Amino acid sequence: MTLPDPVLSTPKLPLDQDGGPVFTAPWEAKVFAMTLQAYESGVFTWPEWAETLGAELAKDRDGSGEMLSYYDHWLNAFETLLTRKEVADASQLQGLRDAWDKAAKSTPHGQPIVLGN
Numbered sequence: 001m002t003l004p005d006p007v008l009s010t011p012k013l014p015l016d017q018d019g020g021p022v023f024t025a026p027w028e029a030k031v032f033a034m035t036l037q038a039y040e041s042g043v044f045t046w047p048e049w050a051e052t053l054g055a056e057l058a059k060d061r062d063g064s065g066e067m068l069s070y071y072d073h074w075l076n077a078f079e080t081l082l083t084r085k086e087v088a089d090a091s092q093l094q095g096l097r098d099a100w101d102k103a104a105k106s107t108p109h110g111q112p113i114v115l116g117n
Contacts, residue, residue, distance in 0.1 A: 009046075043082075053074060056080070100115060
């Protein structure tokens with residue numbers, strides 16, 4: 001996969017030996033793709049993205065003791081920009097998060113999570 005130059009400058013982006021992004025779960029690839037689509041659609045600039053993600057990543061060193069995965073930070077940064085740019089509001093995003101959490105908890109192990117379960 002060939003990534004655009006701005007994407008390659010993303011803070012701490014995990015890359016494989018061929019320069020492609022590394023994901024440990026399908027949702028990580030999905031939020032990565034949604035972020036690129038929002039950027040390409042002009043929702044935000046890549047410097048805005050890099051600054052927002054960098055600020056989110058810095059929270060792991062704020063002394064709170066809560067360590068999140070890279071893509072948890074990525075998702076938080078994406079939601080921050082969606083809210084800041086008035087694409088979605090915080091209550092909409094929380095509602096979606098709650099619906100996915102409920103669906104995940106009600107889905108048998110090994111089965112695909114379906115929103116609405």
